[in-house]
Amino acid sequence: MSSQRYTPEFKDEAVKQVVERGYSVAEVSERLGISAHSLYKWINAVKPDKSEAQAKELLEAKSEVLKLRAQLRRAEEERDILKKAARYFARNPE
CATH class of the missing domain: 1.20.5 (Single alpha-helices involved in coiled-coils or other helix-helix interfaces)
Incomplete structure (x- = not known):
């Protein structure tokens, strides 16, 4: 497992790309070099x-x-x- 930490700003921007701009999770995770699992966790943390x-x-x-x-x-x-x-x-x- 990777112990790499991401800044809150980085996480917010990644979530915005999926939630607001309509990109797929796979596309954003590949482009930013993060796991789709991490991105899903960040999205779920933001959802009410x-x-x-x-x-x-x-x-x-x-x-x-x-x-x-x-x-x-x-x-x-x-x-x-x-x-x-x-x-x-x-x-x-x-």
């Missing part, structure tokens, strides 16, 4: 973690549920008021 995305989606879903519950509560209150009004007017025709 799946758990972060799942946590964000969960938070959005929870806020949506809270909003919908509030809307339901308001609709039920309005319905109850209309029921009481209908009973009142049914008993007291004027």
